[in-house]
């Protein structure tokens with residue numbers, strides 16, 4: 001009898017657990033903003049995606065499998081292994097007959113589940129390049145994101161294994177093993193990435209130049225700046241470049257400044273906060289127990305709406321980024337004359353949520369509740385975006401910084417101080433991860449990777465959109481002698497060069513993609529020995545000089 005009952009009981013338990021999970025996930029959706037610590041749902045370049053487990057989700061020619069990855073590359077006695085997901089697509093493979101070389105593109109996964117598109121969709125630029133150069137394409141999911149889980153949970157002690165150094169070593173080990181397994185002769189690996197993974201793609205050239213021939217890093221925030229106040233300046237630049245017609249001659253930045261001034265003033269008094277409760281539909285409303293974190297959290301989420309629209313403005317990433325979440329639409333809504341500036345901000349939030357398919361009726365405003373969601377350490381309780389938000393914030397607290405404050409003079413006032421992010425690191429990861437830790441680790445990472453002005457690599461191209469606020473911490477020191485090329489793409493946003501082309505896209509994009517192709521042509525066809533051709537050129541110059549001297 002007991003036996004008969006068990007399945008029934010356990011089935012019930014499973015059902016309760018599933019319901020609980022669904023309820024928790026629903027809550028999670030409600031409390032976290034669409035844009036958390038700079039990261040939109042789905043990650044910086046991917047957009048919202050569907051889990052790809054089924055072969056049906058894959059593109060023709062593409063496979064998804066597991067690579068047996070090392071748990072800890074820097075502990076020689078550690079024998080831990082785990083399954084890292086990797087996409088593989090040999091559709092365009094066309095071994096270059098002239099040199100007998102294998103051209104291999106490696107898309108570097110980032111702070112979210114890796115979607116099939118980068119190694120499957122023929123319209124994205126990496127696949128367009130793969131078709132031209134006959135490249136095999138791999139795409140390796142980043143450790144701790146998507147289904148690539150090195151360890152059972154996301155406790156802080158487990159996250160010690162989530163570092164950029166481990167991620168780079170994952171890529172290096174993957175390349176080494178794949179070269180052997182596939183028997184690649186004279187392989188030429190080229191790493192690609194957008195946003196955070198663009199840093200990794202580029203750093204593969206500085207840290208593992210023997211394995212990787214070249215890197216294409218789109219919108220790579222190579223300066224590991226702790227307090228990234230410049231991001232807000234970047235947003236402001238886009239607003240300044242967006243013309244509007246206003247009967248009082250106000251500009252778009254004027255209108256944004258007016259709204260933020262007003263909201264900041266209101267936040268200072270109890271009466272003012274009541275007004276904000278109503279105008280911003282705050283849930284829960286500010287009351288006598290409201291603390292500074294709740295107030296800053298409201299500003300962080302409002303600022304997030306501005307970030308989410310500007311960062312992808314006019315991108316070919318999705319229909320929304322082409323036509324809806326654009327600087328022009330943002331300025332149009334902020335310029336509804338005759339409406340209160342704070343009401344315009346509310347309208348902007350409603351509009352931006354609607355574009356992502358969500359009907360916004362209230363604005364989540366409980367810092368503690370938000371932190372509780374991303375403080376979970378269980379993969380299932382966190383859910384895909386919760387886990388990615390937690391992992392991404394860990395990388396920022398532990399190494400990168402990249403905290404998007406309003407610590408310089410911009411239209412956003414001073415609503416988002418660095419201290420808020422220090423507290424967030426501690427609240428999410430424990431008392432040990434305090435301001436001293438975050439600052440020291442960020443400094444150590446800058447030293448390890450070369451700091452602000454120093455990036456020592458050859459054969460790297462770094463395109464950046466100038467409408468991408470992250471360009472403020474991109475790297476722009478072109479050095480032709482090292483074939484280290486940086487591109488400023490006017491009017492383009494975050495990673496714009498990676499997406500499919502579309503009619504009406506920013507005018508500077510085709511030329512930028514053409515420059516990337518020239519770079520790739522150089523690598524694929526005659527950059528086998530780039531130093532050699534450079535030095536033989538200087539030898540010629542030297543000989544010519546000597547001859548000239550002798551003739552005089």
Ligand SMILES: *[C@@H]1O[C@H](CO)[C@@H](O)[C@H](O)[C@H]1NC(C)=O
Nearest residue numbers: 064065066082083084085147
């Ligand atoms: C990859 O590994 C994960 C986790 O170990 C497993 O759930 C999944 O089924 C594996 N996928 C394939 C294609 O082997």
Ligand SMILES: *[C@@H]1O[C@H](CO)[C@@H](O)[C@H](O)[C@H]1NC(C)=O
Nearest residue numbers: 319320323324325354355356
């Ligand atoms: C997005 O823009 C397109 C083109 O202007 C428009 O047809 C569509 O209704 C907009 N969608 C939303 C959600 O505003």
Ligand SMILES: *[C@@H]1O[C@H](CO)[C@@H](O)[C@H](O)[C@H]1NC(C)=O
Nearest residue numbers: 284285366367368369370372
């Ligand atoms: C905020 O969330 C916390 C944690 O869930 C909860 O204890 C608290 O009551 C909430 N505050 C308000 C004002 O609802």
Ligand SMILES: *[C@@H]1O[C@H](CO)[C@@H](O)[C@H](O)[C@H]1NC(C)=O
Nearest residue numbers: 431432433434435436437438
């Ligand atoms: C952070 O914690 C360390 C010890 O873990 C301590 O020495 C340091 O003073 C703390 N820093 C701050 C800003 O609290």
Ligand SMILES: *[C@@H]1O[C@H](CO)[C@@H](O)[C@H](O)[C@H]1NC(C)=O
Nearest residue numbers: 163398399437441442444445
């Ligand atoms: C961060 O700091 C801790 C404690 O000092 C140290 O063990 C760890 O190696 C640091 N991590 C990085 C990536 O610098």
